[in-house]
Amino acid sequence: MMSPPSLLGRIVLRLSLTTAVAILCAYGWIWYAFQSTTGVMRDQSLIDTARAIARSIHAEGEEPAPRIDLSPALIASYVNARAVRGFAIRDRDSGAILLAAGAEVGPVPEHLEEDEDGSLYQYNPDGPGPANFFGEALPIRRGEWRLVVQVVRLGTDYQELMDIILVDFFEDGWPDRSCWRCSSCRS
Numbered sequence: 001m002m003s004p005p006s007l008l009g010r011i012v013l014r015l016s017l018t019t020a021v022a023i024l025c026a027y028g029w030i031w032y033a034f035q036s037t038t039g040v041m042r043d044q045s046l047i048d049t050a051r052a053i054a055r056s057i058h059a060e061g062e063e064p065a066p067r068i069d070l071s072p073a074l075i076a077s078y079v080n081a082r083a084v085r086g087f088a089i090r091d092r093d094s095g096a097i098l099l100a101a102g103a104e105v106g107p108v109p110e111h112l113e114e115d116e117d118g119s120l121y122q123y124n125p126d127g128p129g130p131a132n133f134f135g136e137a138l139p140i141r142r143g144e145w146r147l148v149v150q151v152v153r154l155g156t157d158y159q160e161l162m163d164i165i166l167v168d169f170f171e172d173g174w175p176d177r178s179c180w181r182c183s184s185c186r187s
Contacts, residue, residue, distance in 0.1 A: 042153065043120050046136035050118060050151045053087055059143035066145050068099050078102035084154045092139060092146035105150040109137050112148065 005013070053074075059066035068089060078085055078101035086102030095108065109121045118138040125133065135152040 042134055043136075046120065046134065046151050046153065047118060047138075049087070050136040050138040050149045053089065053151065054138055054140045054149045057089065057140065057142050057147065057149070059145045065098065066142050066147065070099075075101050085152070087149070087151045090148045090150065092148050098147070103133070103152055103154055105135060105152045106133060108148050108150065112137050112139055 053070065056069045056071075057066050058069065066089075078087060084103060086100070086105050088100040088105040089098045090096065090108060091098060092108075104125075106123055106125060109119050112119050118136055121135050121137060123133050123135070133152045133154050135150055138149045138151075140147050140149060
């Protein structure tokens with residue numbers, strides 16, 4: 001017959017189980033914090049990019065088309081992005097694309113309101129799978145023109161975080177944070 005476990009054996013077993021549960025809880029919390037941080041960084045990056053593109057669009061009076069003054073470096077960064085990033089400037093009324101580069105941005109979200117500060121959206125054009133498009137649609141008015149600036153990124157949450165850190169911060173330089181919430185960016 002087996003003798004009952006010793007006091008030392010029971011203490012070791014209980015401490016081991018308690019440690020294992022604590023490690024699993026800590027891992028779950030760290031994973032949740034990582035996913036939350038990834039989402040916030042992705043969303044803020046999309047919002048900042050859409051606002052930067054919107055600031056480069058000008059129209060006065062009844063011009064036949066709005067003037068778009070994007071830097072060649074910005075356009076080149078989207079053309080050379082291996083179809084993981086993209087942007088489009090659309091006519092809000094007709095849906096026609098005035099300028100686009102990089103990955104296809106997809107349709108304008110149906111729930112987008114005229115006076116909205118922008119709308120974050122997510123869609124998967126090819127069905128279920130790990131890859132999604134994360135986007136920002138920003139409605140703007142320039143003169144008589146009603147436009148929508150759309151910016152998208154393709155990737156999973158983890159890939160998105162790495163893109164934001166490696167591409168946006170180290171290759172493109174630190175973003176200008178002086179106008180995150182100012183009223184001139186929303187117009």
